[in-house]
Amino acid sequence: MEFAETAKVRELREKVWTFLDECVRPAEPRYWREFSAETIPHRISPVMDELKAEARKRGLWNLFMPDDRFGAGLTNAEYAPVAEVSGWSPLAPEAMNCSAPDTGNMEVLARFGTPEQQETWLQPLLAGEIRSCIGMTEPDVASSDPTNISCRIEKDGGDYVINGRKWWTSGAAHPKAKVVLLMGLTDPDGDRYQRHSIVLVPFDTPGVTVVRQLPVFGFDDPGSHCEVRFENVRVPQSNRIGDEGTAFLIAQMRLGPGRLHHCMRMLGVAEHALSLMCERAKSRTAFGKRLADQGVVREQIARSRIEIEQARLLCHKAAWLLDTVGNREARFEISAIKVVAPNVACNVIDRAIQVHGGAGVSNDVPLTQMYAYARSLRFMDGPDEVHLATIGREELRREDGRA
Numbered sequence: 199m200e201f202a203e204t205a206k207v208r209e210l211r212e213k214v215w216t217f218l219d220e221c222v223r224p225a226e227p228r229y230w231r232e233f234s235a236e237t238i239p240h241r242i243s244p245v246m247d248e249l250k251a252e253a254r255k256r257g258l259w260n261l262f263m264p265d266d267r268f269g270a271g272l273t274n275a276e277y278a279p280v281a282e283v284s285g286w287s288p289l290a291p292e293a294m295n296c297s298a299p300d301t302g303n304m305e306v307l308a309r310f311g312t313p314e315q316q317e318t319w320l321q322p323l324l325a326g327e328i329r330s331c332i333g334m335t336e337p338d339v340a341s342s343d344p345t346n347i348s349c350r351i352e353k354d355g356g357d358y359v360i361n362g363r364k365w366w367t368s369g370a371a372h373p374k375a376k377v378v379l380l381m382g383l384t385d386p387d388g389d390r391y392q393r394h395s396i397v398l399v400p401f402d403t404p405g406v407t408v409v410r411q412l413p414v415f416g417f418d419d420p421g422s423h424c425e426v427r428f429e430n431v432r433v434p435q436s437n438r439i440g441d442e443g444t445a446f447l448i449a450q451m452r453l454g455p456g457r458l459h460h461c462m463r464m465l466g467v468a469e470h471a472l473s474l475m476c477e478r479a480k481s482r483t484a485f486g487k488r489l490a491d492q493g494v495v496r497e498q499i500a501r502s503r504i505e506i507e508q509a510r511l512l513c514h515k516a517a518w519l520l521d522t523v524g525n526r527e528a529r530f531e532i533s534a535i536k537v538v539a540p541n542v543a544c545n546v547i548d549r550a551i552q553v554h555g556g557a558g559v560s561n562d563v564p565l566t567q568m569y570a571y572a573r574s575l576r577f578m579d580g581p582d583e584v585h586l587a588t589i590g591r592e593e594l595r596r597e598d599g600r601a
């Protein structure tokens with residue numbers, strides 16, 4: 199594992215910083231002013247399309263995509279420090295066409311999609327013209343165990359007919375959301391891990407209804423996280439991705455890099471919170487001393503720095519393993535960072551809120567919104583406990599091997 203940053207990564211990272219400073223952060227006030235979640239689909243500011251055009255011009259486009267037929271061809275280890283910078287602004291990942299859940303969906307389509315599926319969905323996604331969703335989680339079953347997923351996908355002639363209910367489908371209220379990769383039951387009597395398949399369902403198919411949005415701690419994310427109903431939705435069988443019964447295989451492949459990308463960005467969120475904490479501590483005086491000169495506050499700052507550094511090392515190790523030994527062999531480190539990164543970010547943001555006093559929980563600073571995102575990541579792509587169970591099981595297995 200190499201610690202030194204290559205010239206290529208340094209240059210890219212600096213370009214992303216410049217893009218953030220010159221374009222993205224100045225656009226934030228307008229973006230939020232023009233955003234409205236009052237309707238489904240949401241109203242999204244046209245400034246996002248302007249940012250996308252600028253990112254493309256600057257060569258900051260599809261950096262997440264390791265397959266150089268479709269994207270920048272960076273390794274995960276190269277992408278990690280670049281993605282971290284994008285975590286400093288909630289707008290940057292979409293502006294650079296590197297936001298979830300599109301990135302995972304594009305990787306799935308690049309790897310498993312037929313030429314027709316790639317033409318219809320992957321190409322417009324790579325061009326940033328449309329957005330996509332992943333529909334796994336359901337309100338009626340504990341979806342952290344994906345074998346529970348109950349949405350039915352039944353054959354009827356050359357079609358599939360879909361009936362079920364999904365929720366937390368991120369981005370479904372985005373005006374550019376055109377398709378959902380839906381996971382459902384094709385063979386209820388089959389082996390637990392081979393009962394499910396993934397099909398592409400265009401949002402404009404009759405029977406698809408975006409029922410409601412689910413704000414997170416009261417925050418409406420652009421595109422939101424929605425409950426979506428599927429009633430006798432008919433799509434051709436050619437919309438299936440991969441073979442029947444391969445949903446788990448595909449989801450595992452999708453979730454490895456997807457989880458790691460979330461963690462890379464989460465480090466940027468944590469760094470941003472620490473930076474806000476330091477700024478505030480230096481500018482505020484209580485009991486005759488700047489907050490920055492109070493030992494207790496310094497300790498909070500120091501602990502935050504230490505935790506971020508630890509998390510970054512683990513994140514980069516997981517990225518390096520993903521590049522060198524692959525998804526399967528890297529799964530324990532990916533699970534480990536998936537637990538560590540959002541928890542570290544939650545700790546750092548919470549300390550930053552405390553150092554801000556009452557202002558910390560107001561909307562004058564972005565900390566509450568950052569907290570909502572970091573806290574949610576403890577569920578997204580699997581809750582902490584599922585990852586802890588995986589790591590614990592493996593540790594015990596290794597111990598058996600040593601005994």
Ligand SMILES: Cc1cc2nc3c(=O)[nH]c(=O)nc-3n(C[C@H](O)[C@H](O)[C@H](O)COP(=O)(O)OP(=O)(O)OC[C@H]3O[C@@H](n4cnc5c(N)ncnc54)[C@H](O)[C@@H]3O)c2cc1C
Pocket residue numbers: 299331332333334335336339340341342343365366367368369414423574577578579580581582583584587
């Ligand atoms: C903001 C946000 C965005 C999301 N976006 C999407 C999306 O785009 N697409 C999508 O499909 N899903 C999405 N999700 C859903 C997310 O992936 C699920 O919430 C998560 O997988 C957990 O499933 P569940 O909510 O059904 O919880 P459940 O399965 O009901 O689990 C509840 C709790 O039980 C505990 N638990 C579960 N398993 C174990 C275990 N083995 N050991 C000990 N305790 C355990 C955990 O504490 C867990 O949090 C999103 C969620 C959020 C909050």
